[in-house]
Amino acid sequence: MEITFNHFLILSAILFGLGLYAMISRRNAILVLMGIELILNSANINLIAFSKFGALGVDGQMISIFVIILAVAEAAIALAIILNLYNNILTVNIDEANTMKD
Amino acid sequence: MPYYTILFYIFAIAIIASAVIVVTAKNIIYSAVSLFITLFFIAGLYVLLNADFIAITQIMVYIGGILVLLIFGIMLTSKITEVELTTSNLSAVPAIIFTVGITTIIIFVILTTKWNTKPPAVMTETISQIGKLMLTTYLLPFEIASIVLLVALIGSAMYSRKIK
Incomplete structure (x- = not known):
């Protein structure tokens, strides 16, 4: 059976769903960050599949390089924010970070 | 294959x-x-x-x-x-329902869309093509990406240290 374009797209859709589930339901902020990494990787799979099967050519791979660069910057900033949160309220559970509410 | x-x-x-x-x-x-x-x-x-x-x-x-x-x-x-x-x-349960719904919609859209595909091209030595593109077409985004990385580095170093 030939592997077609749709196989890659469906795989990345499932990966996107798993990352979305991690973003919605995990309590630990670092695991939310892991969900974001899964979603960015599914976007990269889509871009590179379009670059092989679609009319995108090597430009798709260039765009995925920029996605990787932005993922690195985002991970560094988010971890700095999480460490600062831990220094202030001694937890990284996102449902306990509600000190601005009261 | x-x-x-x-x-x-x-x-x-x-x-x-x-x-x-x-x-x-x-x-x-x-x-x-x-x-x-x-x-x-x-x-x-x-x-x-x-x-x-x-x-x-x-x-x-x-x-x-x-x-x-x-x-x-x-x-x-x-x-x-x-x-x-x-x-x-x-x-967990509302999250599972929401996620399964979204994924089902995406897969349905993927399967029903008529994609404008072509038979997979034989790609050789993508590294040289990427290098040429990076210094010609994508020169400005490449430089902006390096500035973004520098700003992220400085910002996270500033933000994560203890403020006295």
Whole structure:
């Protein structure tokens, strides 16, 4: 059976769903960050599949390089924010970070 | 091409199984190790798609950089000596319903859309093409990306130190 374009797209859709589930339901902020990494990787799979099967050519791979660069910057900033949160309220559970509410 | 099919299914099953472990494991360290396996097999998938440079970049940047950073974050923010490294889920059932709904809609759209595909081109030496594109067409985004990385580096270093 030939592997077609749709196989890659469906795989990345499932990966996107798993990352979305991690973003919605995990309590630990670092695991939310892991969900974001899964979603960015599914976007990269889509871009590179379009670059092989679609009319995108090597430009798709260039765009995925920029996605990787932005993922690195985002991970560094988010971890700095999480460490600062831990220094202030001694937890990284996102449902306990509600000190601005009261 | 049977080898291609077999490799694709091995990679796909490994990616989905380890991603499920990432989003469901109770222990955070298990999630980090499963994320390692997921990213590694995604790099294998890039090789199947003729993107060798992206595969190497994925291994070096994600596994060598981001994952080590995440494990540092886990170690610095969990009280290892007192509590075990577990975590729990918030409102799992609505999240599962929402996520399954979104994924079903996306897969339905993928299967019903008539994609403008062409037979896969034989790509050779993508590294030289990427290098030429990076210094001609994508020169301005490339420079802006380097500035973004510098700003992110300085910002995270400033933000994560103790303010006296």
